[in-house]
Amino acid sequence: MHYQTGFLNHFATEAVEGALPEGRNSPQRPAFGLYAEQFSTTAFTAPRVENRRSWLYRMRPTTAHGAFRPYNGARHLAAPDGSHTTPNRLRWDPLPMPESTVDFVDGIVTFGGNGDPSTSGIGIHLYAANATMDTRAFQNSDGEMLIVPQEGDLRIVTELGRMEISPGHIALIPAGMRFRVEIDGPVRGYVCENFGAPFRLPDLGPIGANGLANPRDFQTPVAWFEDRDEDFEIVQKFNGKLWTTTIDHSPFDVVAWHGNSAPYRYDLARFNTMNTVSFDHPDPSIFTVLTSPSDTPGTANCDFVIFPPRWMVGEDTFRPPWFHRNVMSEFMGLIHGVYDAKEGGGFVPGGASLHNQFNGHGPDADSTRKAMEVDLKPTKIEDTLAFMFESRAIIQTTDFAMNGGTLQPDYDACWEGFEKAKLPK
Incomplete structure (x- = not known):
């Protein structure tokens, strides 16, 4: 299979030579008796930089159905x-x-x-x-x-x-x-x-x-x-x-098309991961592949975020994802390997987790102890690929999600076993 490269470029491609009209012979009389059909996924009047539409030249129009x-x-x-x-x-x-x-x-x-x-x-x-x-x-x-x-x-x-x-x-x-x-x-x-x-x-x-x-x-x-x-x-x-x-x-039956x-x-292996080389743990927003903006600047209807193999290089910092409560709701999945904040088991490839907005979450007890005690040398996280669908709104769950037989009843247990901090007297 052949591909064209570039994100939302204006492409022009034909499976039969001469099927794609040129200049003034589009779209009144397309070649070979093809039908011209515009496919629009934004409003006609959307700003040019955001406008998405393609012209399709097909053997039959999509209007022919019961x-x-x-x-x-x-x-x-x-x-x-x-x-x-x-x-x-x-x-x-x-x-x-x-x-x-x-x-x-x-x-x-x-x-x-x-x-x-x-x-x-x-x-x-x-x-x-x-x-x-x-x-x-x-x-x-x-x-x-x-x-x-x-x-x-x-x-x-x-x-x-x-x-x-x-x-x-x-x-x-x-x-x-x-x-x-x-x-x-x-x-x-x-x-x-x-x-x-x-x-x-x-x-x-x-x-x-x-x-x-x-x-x-x-x-x-x-x-x-x-x-x-x-x-x-x-x-x-x-x-x-x-x-x-x-x-x-x-x-x-689209023989030729052009548009964006x-x-x-x-x-995902082509993602160029950014990270810290000094201190503090950067926010997961640095792992954003794609975003669907909302009407509130800087707040996404949905972000698609990945956690790929990468070098961890930083001084005086807690390297796994830290404990946090977030205005965004997070649905995570695991494609392969082990997620570095859940090394204690339970989060397996093909599984999923949901942390809705403002509900505290973070690494399990085993991962936390390991991260607090480890010698902070440059470390490469390998054999892992996790992702997150992150949204500004609460993610409502379905009956199947809650009662379909795959929900783990003991997820909260992964945060048991944390010792109380010992303050000086």
């Missing part, structure tokens, strides 16, 4: 109503792999979220699947989807081309874009559904021009299409619910 009807086949988006939300710190074991045949759409289960699709907010989901999607596509009209694989490779076929992602990569599907997920075996991972402003790269401020995620490392697929005249099911998420309809051809509203993938 009425949608409710779809009840998936656990996806059992939207939280607040009745299961507590101030307690929560931690979950990984989702078990399905015993029956389950594809990506039916394998998604909602753990929490906030806001709603008509305003802003996020949905947080985990997925476990063992079957590929073929004559089926998914369209999320409520928000863009940030997919974080933890186990197994995904081949994501979108209207604008194909992407392959493995654990250690992420993929983003714009709101409203149809896609299917092909797999060769069991897969598991995480999804952040973003109802707010589209994810973008964070500003670098005093860091300067270089650091964190670099635009050149984001990859967008080139045009690819399939010409299949057979029934395809379209499952659409709209206003928090799932709907379905059937069309008589593949929805992946497109799916992309990113290899």
